[in-house]
Amino acid sequence: MRPTIKDIAERAGVSKTTVSFALNDPGRISEETYKRVMAVVTELDYVPNPVARTLTTKRLGALGLLLPQPITEALRNPYVVEIIRGIGELCAERELSLTMLPPMRGRVIEAARRAFVDGLITIGVGPDHEVVELLNKRHIPFVTIDGVDTEATVNVGVDDEAAAYSLMAHVLGLGHRRIAVLALMPETIKLPEERYSLVRDRRLAGFSRALAELGLSLGSPGICVVPAESSIEGGDAAVSAILASSSPPDLAPTAIVAMADAVALGAYEACRRVGLAIPADLSVAGFDDIPTAAGAMPPLTTVRQPGREKGAAAAALVVELLDGGDDLAHEALHRRLDTELVIRQSTAAPKD
Amino acid sequence: MRPTIKDIAERAGVSKTTVSFALNDPGRISEETYKRVMAVVTELDYVPNPVARTLTTKRLGALGLLLPQPITEALRNPYVVEIIRGIGELCAERELSLTMLPPMRGRVIEAARRAFVDGLITIGVGPDHEVVELLNKRHIPFVTIDGVDTEATVNVGVDDEAAAYSLMAHVLGLGHRRIAVLALMPETIKLPEERYSLVRDRRLAGFSRALAELGLSLGSPGICVVPAESSIEGGDAAVSAILASSSPPDLAPTAIVAMADAVALGAYEACRRVGLAIPADLSVAGFDDIPTAAGAMPPLTTVRQPGREKGAAAAALVVELLDGGDDLAHEALHRRLDTELVIRQSTAAPKD
């Protein structure tokens, strides 16, 4: 059996307290005793049990990331990876580990319940969500990414509505009138009250506003909204379906506007397979500006949002909350980062 | 203050034990008592402290991934992301969370010491590594990925030597004789004994064997080995430096053989910047076959190794060890997955 502090104490002929001091605060005991204790520690290969320590110190040295999907699926979206990398920056700075918490028993809240973390970051959880309630009960500080800016929660996000507006305005400005919008999927739909996809709604609102300026709407003929999983595969599948079902073909969309670059790059795959040229035959626009967007062929038109910074900002806020920043001002607790429309070569005026 | 089980017990007029039963094994108490206890639980917003529970149950419900670099850097390599996704498959299946453990205080072992996990997966740690010793002391089952197949450790990997040989043989077969090898960097180099990069050595051995068949070696004129960070940026920087320092230019390499696809794609960037065409002016080969390798322009020649499967296999082994599989056969504990040379369009015969 693995040795405990008690074993060390007995063998060294001292109390548990003395062993604890030797390990954590050697200045409090004599040089001689210290050496004796440490000799036994080495002899028995003693390593303190971090869980037991936590019970009293109440610090785990870990941040958590609550995911709305299984890890495998979530990481399929490079944008999520960017967010994690941002959180990673703070982990390095503060010597923390990062725990990814996928839904358990199909529920996000179940993961939150079991989380061994000092603080949490959530993606896309609304302020009225049951998870918020639970975390407050557990007294675990948390920050939402892409949530909602209310008094109730600390949030980091962007102006999704405005960003979406600018993207759609660009596409409409090129002359497109038959457009397929590839929308984010509500990731976890086990229970109706788990309402993710605030982001989805806000971006749809932005698209609508741009369309409205031309007297159009998301329901107009030629305009359609199709859900797609946030991955290359998801985009590929959705666009393949759209192209296959467009009959007659001259009523097919002339532009694809995706809510994630990964989905847009999936559209590239679908086009390649059926021999459509981008942007000559079909314009494609994305959202996020993931690292591979600029290097794609053709380079992808998209809205840049700073994924790493989002993650880093959220983690920084969690750490601030942990450091006792209960009295932080509202504006210090709500960060809205900038977005930028990046026009590259995947969008052009329609042929006809 | 957050309520504890004691508070619930007092308020409900029962013992702590009864509360514990109500929460974990309701069948053991009467319907009536159960309701009374749960009413108080709801009233006081009680959520059990998972850390305290762990002290006796000894199950955290978490796997750990020991990273040789900070999270931010590690995730820059899509291949690492694939491995994580593989681990994620098992996490979903077994309802586990996944903790990423970057080095702490510059040392991997320090992260291993503090890890709150049931089992660990390490990347690239050798069997003689101090981390191995520590984990044995802590009685934490662990599996290495890309480590070494010895009795001492449970490992999942591929035949790196053979894979590297086939890749180099392909490049040499096309006629290339001036080749730059972009090698993995020893990730953590705080201490000399933290010897990562077993993979690097084995792949170099494979390259050497292929070269030796033509009477060449890694030290021959025209052949050079340059370290590059495992990321697009790292590959870009390394290749830019190589191209800039090749004077006269007609002694520049005609082929780049990278040990990671991310690095090879970085070479694409460098070539694009200086106007070199791939493969006309320069052949580029990678290693891993990350998801974007096939979609790159031109599609990347590489050696496929199954990243997701590696992660999934490692996680499956950890879980088996956790389930008490101490008596598993050696072959059951060492998995060697297949690789495959994938020839695409980024390699061709040299011009001259």
Add this chain to the structure above:
DNA sequence: TTTGTATACTTAACCGGTTTAGTAATTCGG
């Protein structure tokens, strides 16, 4: 009526550390 056996609950020990409060011995100031 006695014995045996569920049932429903409690007491107390335990997990493995940290920390508070306290004791004994030594040093120091006046």
Add this chain to the structure above:
DNA sequence: CCGAATTACTAAACCGGTTAAGTATACAAA
């Protein structure tokens, strides 16, 4: 030489749960 302060250490409480062992009551069987 006495009281105060310091040093070195320990006993016991504590963190917040789980669980083995034990008790009291009700009910069934002998």
